Amino acid sequence: MGNGSPFCLPVFIPIRMNKETDKEVQDLSIFIDTLLSVFKPTIEAQQATHWFTTEEIHAQIKSINPGTSILLSNVYEAMIAAGFTYQQQPGSISLNCKWMLIEKQ
Numbered sequence: 001m002g003n004g005s006p007f008c009l010p011v012f013i014p015i016r017m018n019k020e021t022d023k024e025v026q027d028l029s030i031f032i033d034t035l036l037s038v039f040k041p042t043i044e045a046q047q048a049t050h051w052f053t054t055e056e057i058h059a060q061i062k063s064i065n066p067g068t069s070i071l072l073s074n075v076y077e078a079m080i081a082a083g084f085t086y087q088q089q090p091g092s093i094s095l096n097c098k099w100m101l102i103e104k105q
Contacts, residue, residue, distance in 0.1 A: 028070070028078035031061060039101035041083040045090045048100035054079070054086075057099070 042048055058075045062068060079086065085100050 028061075028074060032078055032082045035101075036082065037104075039103055041085060042100050042102045043085050045087065045100060047102055049103045050101040051089055051098040052101065053096065053098050 039050065054072050054075050057079070058070065058072050061070055061075070076086070079099055086097050087100065088095065088097050
């Protein structure tokens with residue numbers, strides 16, 4: 001998701017309050033909508049055109065909006081809710097899992 005990324009993330013990530021806990025909850029819907037305008041989820045590793053770690057996605061959001069208090073768990077939950085699959089890349093000998101994405105044509 002670094003240089004040369006084919007999509008542009010939004011600069012503003014709205015914050016809403018969780019009424020039950022009075023804690024700020026990051027609304028990642030704008031980010032997910034932007035991501036879904038360029039990529040779609042896949043459950044087949046062979047179809048994936050891009051693989052990103054949660055940390056890479058988190059870093060990209062933070063680079064655009066450094067003041068955000070988004071957590072890795074927020075990113076993980078938003079990606080799962082959007083239908084993305086998180087798994088080890090085929091042929092990898094590490095335990096590093098990544099999100100599978102297919103670039104839309």
